[in-house]
Amino acid sequence: xxxxxxxxxxxxxxxxxxxxxxxxxxxxxxxxxxxxxxxxxxxxxxxxxxxxxxxxxxxxxxxxxxxxxxxxxxxxxxxxxxxxxxxxxxxxxxxxxxxxxxxxxxxxxxxxxxxxxxxxxxxxxxxxxxxxxxxxxxxxxxxxxxxxxxxxxxxxxxxxxxxxxxxxxxxxxxxxxxxxxxxxxxxxxxxxxxxxxxxxxxxxxxxxxxxxxxxxxxxxxxxxxxxxxxxxxxxxxxxxxxxxxxxxxxxxxxxxxxxxxxxxxxxxxxxxx
Amino acid sequence: xxxxxxxxxxxxxxxxxxxxxxxxxxxxxxxxxxxxxxxxxxxxxxxxxxxxxxxxxxxxxxxxxxxxxxxxxxxxxxxxxxxxxxxxxxxxxxxxxxxxxxxxxxxxxxxxxxxxxxxxxxxxxxxxxxxxxxxxxxxxxxxxxxxxxxxxxxxxxxxxxxxxxxxxxxxxxxxxxxxxxxxxxxxxxxxxxxxxxxxxxxxxxxxxxxxxxxxxxxxxxxxxxxxxxxxxxxxxxxxxxxxxxxxxxxxxxxxxxxxxxxxxxxxxxxxxxxxxxxxxxxxxxxxxxxxxxxxxxxxxxxxxxxxxxxxxxxxxxxxxxxxxxxxxxxxxxxxxxxxxxxxxxxxxxxxxxxxxxxxxxxxxxxxxxxxxxxxxxxxxxxxxxxxxxxxxxxxxxxxxxxxxxxxxxxxxxxxxxxxxxxxxxxxxxxxxxxxxxxxxxxxxxxx
Numbered sequence: 201x202x203x204x205x206x207x208x209x210x211x212x213x214x215x216x217x218x219x220x221x222x223x224x225x226x227x228x229x230x231x232x233x234x235x236x237x238x239x240x241x242x243x244x245x246x247x248x249x250x251x252x253x254x255x256x257x258x259x260x261x262x263x264x265x266x267x268x269x270x271x272x273x274x275x276x277x278x279x280x281x282x283x284x285x286x287x288x289x290x291x292x293x294x295x296x297x298x299x300x301x302x303x304x305x306x307x308x309x310x311x312x313x314x315x316x317x318x319x320x321x322x323x324x325x326x327x328x329x330x331x332x333x334x335x336x337x338x339x340x341x342x343x344x345x346x347x348x349x350x351x352x353x354x355x356x357x358x359x360x361x362x363x364x365x366x367x368x369x370x371x372x373x374x375x376x377x378x379x380x381x382x383x384x385x386x387x388x389x390x391x392x393x394x395x396x397x398x399x400x401x402x403x404x405x406x407x408x409x410x411x412x413x414x415x416x417x418x419x420x421x422x423x424x425x426x427x428x429x430x431x432x433x434x435x436x437x438x439x440x441x442x443x444x445x446x447x448x449x450x451x452x453x454x455x456x457x458x459x460x461x462x463x464x465x466x467x468x469x470x471x472x473x
Numbered sequence: 474x475x476x477x478x479x480x481x482x483x484x485x486x487x488x489x490x491x492x493x494x495x496x497x498x499x500x501x502x503x504x505x506x507x508x509x510x511x512x513x514x515x516x517x518x519x520x521x522x523x524x525x526x527x528x529x530x531x532x533x534x535x536x537x538x539x540x541x542x543x544x545x546x547x548x549x550x551x552x553x554x555x556x557x558x559x560x561x562x563x564x565x566x567x568x569x570x571x572x573x574x575x576x577x578x579x580x581x582x583x584x585x586x587x588x589x590x591x592x593x594x595x596x597x598x599x600x601x602x603x604x605x606x607x608x609x610x611x612x613x614x615x616x617x618x619x620x621x622x623x624x625x626x627x628x629x630x631x632x633x634x635x636x637x638x639x640x641x642x643x644x645x646x647x648x649x650x651x652x653x654x655x656x657x658x659x660x661x662x663x664x665x666x667x668x669x670x671x672x673x674x675x676x677x678x679x680x681x682x683x684x685x686x687x688x689x690x691x692x693x694x695x696x697x698x699x700x701x702x703x704x705x706x707x708x709x710x711x712x713x714x715x716x717x718x719x720x721x722x723x724x725x726x727x728x729x730x731x732x733x734x735x736x737x738x739x740x741x742x743x744x745x746x747x748x749x750x751x752x753x754x755x756x757x758x759x760x761x762x763x764x765x766x767x768x769x770x771x772x773x774x775x776x777x778x779x780x781x782x783x784x785x786x787x788x789x790x791x792x793x794x795x796x797x798x799x800x801x802x803x804x805x806x807x808x809x810x811x812x813x814x815x816x817x818x819x820x821x822x823x824x825x826x827x828x829x830x831x832x833x834x835x836x837x838x839x840x841x842x843x844x845x846x847x848x849x850x851x852x853x854x855x856x857x858x859x860x861x862x863x864x865x866x867x868x869x870x871x872x873x874x875x876x877x878x879x880x881x882x883x884x885x886x887x888x889x890x891x892x893x894x895x896x897x898x899x900x901x902x903x904x905x906x907x908x909x910x911x912x913x914x915x916x917x918x919x920x
Contacts, residue, residue: 306817309840311900319906321564323817392566393557 226255226278233274234267239341241265241363255279262286265363266342288380289362291345291355295330295374296387296449297401298350302326318371325400328389330374339369383437383453384420384430386411391425403449411450415441421450476685478710479723481857483890485647485713485811487686491770491777492650497658499781500767500794504574506548506785507559507822508534509567513614514621515541520570526553527575531761533610534570543612543622548763548783551575562788562807562821563814569822572785596669596756601627604673604756611755612762612825616747617641617652617716618808620826623748627673629737635674639725639743640667642683642690643709643716646809649829651766652746654779656683656690659750660697662757664704666749669756671703674742679704680725681746686711713811714888718743720857732884747828767823769795773802773832782823788830789819803838806831811889844897852891852901858884862891866901869908874915877908885909 230251237247242263244250253259254275262272262284269286276283308323310316314335317323322331332351344359345366353366353375366375374389386405390397394406407426415421420435421428428450435441442450511517518535522528528547536544551574558566596604609624629635640663644652656663667679681698683691685708698704707725709715719730721743728739736743744752747765754760763784770777775796782791788805792798798805806813807827823830852862860881868877882905891901 306815309838311843311903315907316900316903319564319903319910320815321817325817327565 224252224255227251229278230255230275233278234264234271237266237341239266239363239365241341241361241365260284265289266361268361289377290357290360290380291362291364291366291375292378292385293330293336293345293353293355293375294385294387294389295328296352296403297326297329298332298348298352300350301402302329302404303400314369315371326390326392326397326404328372328374328391329401331372335369335371336366336375339365341365378432381436382432384435384441384450386421386428386430386450388427388449391427393426397426398447403447405449406447408446410444410446411441414438414444476708476710477724478712478715479720479857481855481859481890482712482714482720483855483893484711485893487647487711489648489650489653489686491648491772491774492768492779493653495650495654495777495779497654497766497779497781500783500786500791502549502574503783503786503790505554505787506572506574506783507569507787507820508545508548508572508785509559509561509569509822509824510535510545511567512545512620512784512824512826513543514619515539515543515625517568518542518545520556520568522553522556522570524553524556527551528553528572531763533612533761541622541625543609543614543624544761545570546612546761546763547572548785549574560818560821562816562824562827596665596672599669599672599756601673601675604669604752607755607759608673608752611751611760613748613751613755614762614825615745616751616765616825616828617745618812618826618828620824623744623752626737626742626744627670629674629742633737634740635676635737635742636740637678637680637726637742638667638671638674638676639721639741640670640679640681640746640749641716641718641721641743642681642687642694642746643721644687645684645711645713645716646811646813646828647713648770648831649768649809650770651768651779651828653687653690655750655766656687656694656746660690660693662753663746663749664694664698664701665757666751666753667704667744668701669752670742670744670749676742677703681706682709682715682721682725683707684709684711684715713890714857714886717857717886717888719886732881762825765823765825765827767791767827768829768831770829771806771832772834772837773799773805775799782827784825785822787820787822788816791823791830792819792832798832799834801835802832803835804833806833811893812887841898843899846897846899849896851894851896855890855894857888857890858886860885862901862905863899865908866891866899866904869906869911870904872908872911874908874912877912882908882912 234247242250261275264271272286273283303325304323305325306323308317312333314331314333317331334347336345336353342359344356345353348354362377364377388405390404397404398406405428407423411428412421415438417435421430437452439452442452516537516539518537520535522534529550532547533544534547551572554573555571559569561567605624605627613623614620642656671679695706718736722728722741730739751762764781767780767782778795805816846863856862865880865882885905887902889902
């Protein structure tokens with residue numbers, strides 16, 4: 201038995217030397233740079249596959265969402281190529297109608313996930329708004345989103361890398377990915393007529409067109425299907441457009457200032473936006 | 474008596490005694506009706522009227538040029554006050570036409586749908602094309618609940634031969650008695666409607682499947698159909714879901730419908746008794762489908778009734794006719810408790826597929842948290858489609874679409890037998906529905 205053990209040990213160590221597959225050493229190095237959490241945001245099966253393909257040059261270095269700009273720079277230095285422009289992107293939750301603001305028609309007692317609730321419509325009167333069961337929280341690989349006491353998701357902007365997992369998970373398409381420098385958002389997705397929308401949610405867009413008139417950029421905000429919609433390619437920020445909103449559903453950069461994860465955890469859920 | 478049935482299935486408490494002995498009453502004409510432009514499976518209609526137009530009862534107000542679609546008709550005489558999205562009992566908002574009743578019409582207008590006198594229908598002069606056209610222009614859909622356009626079922630492709638018609642009088646959903654009462658009160662009309670449907674597809678035989686717990690309907694239909702040699706009444710064992718198309722075909726003819734196929738693949742067309750009644754009205758009285766029988770029942774209703782209701786009547790009006798809702802009610806469902814759809818508001822209208830309005834009390838809807846699956850295979854024994862619900866539900870829940878497809882998830886008829894049986898209270902159908910949605914999305918993407 202002992203002899204057999206020694207024989208196989210020697211055999212295996214020789215086989216290991218002889219049959220070793222030569223891997224590009226760059227892959228190993230690339231792997232050490234990228235976060236290695238297999239989040240899947242790049243669309244590839246794993247971080248190892250990403251490392252292989254980035255070394256081959258199949259995919260751009262800035263594809264790794266989790267790593268962001270820093271990793272892109274390191275990778276391009278490693279591979280000796282120019283760093284492409286990497287834009288920081290973040291997830292934005294475009295609904296503010298939590299339990300305090302919106303009307304509940306009925307109590308939903310089924311399976312407590314957004315996807316399941318959305319089949320029957322859930323209990324919320326607004327059929328466009330956030331259901332608040334936290335499918336986005338479960339989907340986030342970075343713990344960068346949580347449901348606050350008002351049943352609305354809060355994104356921690358110091359942790360979010362804009363991977364887009366929450367966007368996929370949200371059955372009502374409320375979460376969107378936008379560049380960091382986009383400040384102006386309409387935090388509503390309700391396409392009902394103004395009178396209907398106002399009855400069911402205090403912070404719904406009633407399509408009064410005031411913001412479209414106040415916005416400095418011509419055509420920066422448009423009313424599409426009873427909903428003020430920011431034309432993101434034209435208008436990045438506008439303080440004026442937010443001033444006269446009767447339901448206060450349009451904001452210019454309010455969230456990003458005060459929803460860091462530390463802020464949220466230290467102040468408790470109630471105090472967060 | 475030798476009762477036929479299918480394998481698997483469940484035996485829920487039927488609770489039909491609330492309304493089974495009560496005749497069909499006419500619901501008063503409502504002040505306002507909301508008529509959704511899509512009440513059927515298929516393409517939604519386009520409105521044919523404008524805001525402010527005067528319409529008369531039975532006037533066609535919505536239609537579209539598509540094969541899988543049916544027109545909608547005004548159910549009261551009055552004025553169109555709005556055309557906009559309105560809440561819909563199947564969830565969401567649907568473009569609807571709102572008609573305000575004219576003032577000169579009282580709310581007790583006579584109702585020729587519910588007149589009891591028997592008049593024979595001469596079908597020998599009608600061709601199958603005539604029948605199909607009449608059924609289509611009357612806006613008739615499957616009235617069992619699924620609301621599939623009837624004329625589509627009556628137009629089988631050339632290569633498929635239909636040799637039998639099954640008229641579905643099972644009404645296996647607990648609480649509901651609409652079909653039962655229709656069979657007792659309008660049995661002859663149903664028989665003539667069935668004969669017309671048979672003629673439309675050139676079949677030679679009609680089977681009328683009735684569950685054995687509807688003794689009055691069974692004996693009456695048997696007696697009335699005695700002199701029609703092509704009609705055979707089949708008594709069926711009381712079991713849920715006996716009234717599901719595929720289960721009914723299996724029980725009556727012992728034929729299997731292939732997975733993903735239609736009854737016409739087995740050479741059969743299945744129609745509800747309500748549909749046969751509507752077909753009779755369309756052919757004999759030239760009346761479009763503007764009313765249907767709705768069972769308003771449940772422990773939460775003060776005075777349960779079977780009502781002949783105009784399509785578009787808001788649920789709240791129908792419930793008021795039945796004395797309103799009791800204190801402590803919990804849940805309002807459109808349809809039966811097994812497959813019905815819980816409603817979050819009462820201003821939704823009665824549509825062509827509304828077979829019942831069920832109000833349950835707090836104590837009827839107690840639902841514990843679900844527990845882990847103990848692999849007892851109760852759901853496998855209960856599933857009438859012979860699927861494996863406990864596996865499918867996990868595939869649905871965790872978005873494993875390929876496995877879901879492989880295990881035949883699309884064959885699920887969402888009857889609810891698995892969730893009913895589960896000792897761990899797992900919402901299996903709910904998860905399978907997620908799987909079906911995901912699979913459909915994935916297939917759309919890849920196409």
